[in-house]
């Protein structure tokens with residue numbers, strides 16, 4: 001069991017919840033506002049929290065994790081979603097994060113979670129611990145009226161705008177979100193009531209002068225409702241095929257309206273639904289600018305825009321992935337092509353992962369290849385760090401492209417091209433919400 005640096009010890013945080021939050025408020029510079037705290041539910045599972053206490057008995061560092069089932073190429077894997085990591089500024093750079101990460105790895109492995117994932121507060125922190133940046137997202141700023149390519153059936157869908165009411169819309173949002181991300185690696189769903197509730201809260205302090213959150217849904221006519229999501233609008237007009245959670249922030253300058261539309265999340269189960277939702281959001285009266293939520297780099301919108309150059313696009317790292325139990329993790333996902341590869345893996349923090357492994361696809365299931373991963377003494381085809389394998393794990397990064405950066409070394413000609421063809425996946429990975 002990991003021990004923290006001298007003068008510190010790990011302690012249970014369960015009965016000291018306010019202290020736990022105080023550390024993060026100190027670490028992030030966040031304030032506690034009673035009107036926000038009253039409505040924003042605590043999502044933590046206290047059995048998955050851990051604190052580091054100093055010699056005076058005060059919490060100096062904390063972290064927690066969520067038990068996710070993360071979609072990976074062709075399958076899903078139990079994943080420990082690291083969160084709420086914080087060290088008080090007066091205790092930083094003494095190795096508390098190092099100790100907490102080791103404890104997190106041990107505890108996740110003991111629960112049978114072969115993978116950990118996180119959203120990084122700063123992108124420079126987690127690579128040293130073997131997390132690889134496994135997905136990017138894009139946020140687009142669009143002008144009102146940005147033109148879209150046509151999609152058949154879009155105008156047949158019924159559109160409905162309402163104030164967001166979690167009690168009314170919670171089930172619709174959950175069902176459509178699940179369906180919209182089917183088959184997309186990284187698309188973690190909100191699997192507890194409290195995570196679902198947290199996603200829809202909207203305290204006035206978070207609105208930055210904007211209106212309360214709205215929801216726009218699009219539905220198939222009742223007779224056409226095929227049942228993909230099994231949801232109907234609250235008024236029962238048909239099956240819901242997509243929604244967007246958004247708000248407008250009103251602005252006037254020299255008598256001219258210049259409001260902004262800010263989208264918290266948009267999910268659509270088919271092209272017509274995506275087109276109808278974007279067409280609506282891109283043409284709201286009195287608005288001039290639309291800010292999207294984080295989208296997959298290959299999101300439908302990126303294909304539908306007539307003039308992609310007219311938007312401002314911000315690319316950012318999305319989910320980071322750490323393989324904790326390498327053979328379990330690599331055999332949990334599917335592969336896009338057959339592969340028989342000996343990998344020489346370096347992993348300074350989890351030596352059980354280091355050394356040579358043979359990854360061999362055996363059977364295929366609906367075109368996706370199932371792999372066995374075993375220890376071998378055979379000579380390696382490719383040498384790679386566990387961080388790079390984490391980066392490639394969701395199918396969004398090319399192992400071959402890491403070679404010019406010196407992060408993957410090929411010993412057998414053609415091995416990196418073959419590995420890349422097998423590890424890549426048709427849909428770019430993304431998680432649509434941060435935890």
Ligand SMILES: CC(=O)SCCNC(=O)CCNC(=O)[C@H](O)C(C)(C)COP(=O)(O)OP(=O)(O)OC[C@H]1O[C@@H](n2cnc3c(N)ncnc32)[C@H](O)[C@@H]1OP(=O)(O)O
Nearest residue numbers: 027083084085086087092093094095096097098118121124
């Ligand atoms: C998944 C999430 O929850 S992300 C949220 C992360 N939390 C925050 O950003 C809140 C503000 N920051 C903090 O609370 C702290 O500074 C932490 C948690 C980032 C680091 O905690 P510390 O206890 O200071 O880290 P620790 O002393 O163990 O340092 C470990 C290593 O990480 C490096 N490191 C720490 N913070 C950073 C950073 N922000 N950027 C780059 N490197 C960092 C250290 O330099 C050290 O490097 P070394 O191994 O080469 O010496």
